[in-house]
Amino acid sequence: MTVKNICCIGAGYVGGPTMAVIAKKNPQINVNIVDINQERIDAWNSKDLSKLPVYEPGLADIVRDCRGINLFFSTKIDEAINTAEMIFISVNTPTKTYGKGKGMAADLKYVELCSRKIAEVAKTDKIVVEKSTLPVRTAEAIKSILHNTGNGINFHILSNPEFLAEGTAVQDLLNPDRVLIGGESKEAIESLSKVYGSWVSEDRILTTNLWSSELSKLTANAFLAQRVSSINAISELCEHTEANVNEVAKAIGMDSRIGPKFLKASVGFGGSCFQKDILNLVYIAKSYGLKEVADYWEQVVIMNDHQKRRFSDNLIKTLYNTVSGKKIAMLGWAFKKDTNDTRESAAIYVADHLLNEQANIAVYDPQVFEQKVLNDLNYLNTRTERENAEGIYSASTPYEAMKGAHAIAIMTEWDEFKDYDWQRIYDNMKKPAFVFDGRSLLDKEKMNKIGFEYYSIGQ
Ligand SMILES: NC(=O)c1ccc[n+]([C@@H]2O[C@H](COP(=O)([O-])OP(=O)(O)OC[C@H]3O[C@@H](n4cnc5c(N)ncnc54)[C@H](O)[C@@H]3O)[C@@H](O)[C@H]2O)c1
């Protein structure tokens, strides 16, 4: 089937960038991204490209080039489904917050709603592509919903998980390590391969059965997160032995069997995916009675929670066991640099802990603003909204955030933090001036020379 129209349901961090790149590389295909969230769609359509709902280097340029030509954002879901030969489901699949599997399983209600919507409105044959990250065997449920419509329409289901990382989404999409397509219909697989084939070489387009494809996505994230938890576990040991985690990471990473990537010790991994996907993997393993498998992977998340907690514990302990009434400046709120995404950011949990200890927190993040900071904390339900608003605020400049502070906590590895005038910051802080670098971002020697009491993960 030649694809002339694509519909993508879900205009989020995956749907937006992925479809923008598909549109850019396939000018012959019309790409319609639809969403139930009018505000988000309006933001995607905003004239001012700095107001797009997703901040990713390079994304605004692509949107500028394609929007209104072969890339469209709207809430007209039925219409977009009907005109498309190929429909991507790219909606959120968060951890369940209720009922069976609460806190572990993926909540598939949005995916099911999309499937039912497609079943309800489709008038011609469709290829339905799972772009969302889904538990292995979800395609079975989608198939069952689509094939039981009784209207004689043929649906082919493909699994095409997305491996982009935020902050480098556009680069990852333009140069993917691989594109994975799982499915049963050869023809449908070929149609999707052709879409990617306009910029991805054939040897990087990998096809598998549906279940391998679904499971590979959860597995990839589990392996990546496991590396971070592994090096973070070693970082704690380093702090007790005078070994330096950065040196250890370099030494082991030069072993070609281990490799140098994803060995950066940190205040703990965040993001919408790692924790959610591992917990989902744990839940699936448990549901098959595989206790040892489940326990093995759950430890990755347990270690990560420990890392976040011990960061804030260490800060409090170093500040003479109390942060009550003290000003703590947090540099960075996003879960990593070059994104405005804050989901599951370590900063949220560290701030929550410090607020419990009655700290006054000033946050500065170049892409995250006050309302989002407050929303993130309010979502935890630890204290009232008023109490959160009294305990934390976003400063408009980094220097304002750090002025008069007892301590600085570096939560995100934004490049600009390295270039600040650290002498000026030191001069304006309470003494001793403490820095807790959760990203090993700054130069220890230089910071010590200025006069800071500088602590870094794993050193
Ligand atoms: N964020 C990432 O970096 C990343 C990377 C790879 C895979 N994934 C996976 O991709 C999926 C989407 O993630 P995301 O980060 O883009 O989520 P997101 O929350 O940013 O976007 C999802 C969008 O889907 C919309 N939506 C939900 N239900 C809908 C419905 N019934 N009809 C129309 N729109 C609906 C929401 O309004 C929202 O705008 C998840 O399964 C996630 O695990 C995410």
Ligand SMILES: O=c1ccn([C@@H]2O[C@H](COP(=O)(O)OP(=O)(O)O[C@H]3O[C@H](CO)[C@@H](O)[C@H](O)[C@H]3O)[C@@H](O)[C@H]2O)c(=O)[nH]1
């Ligand atoms: O050595 C490292 C690498 C990462 N992190 C942290 O780990 C988290 C996740 O980082 P990263 O994986 O780069 O970003 P994500 O956007 O969460 O991307 C992951 O999750 C996506 C969603 O499933 C996948 O598509 C990607 O392949 C996978 O890398 C962030 O908090 C990072 O700061 C570290 O602490 N140390």
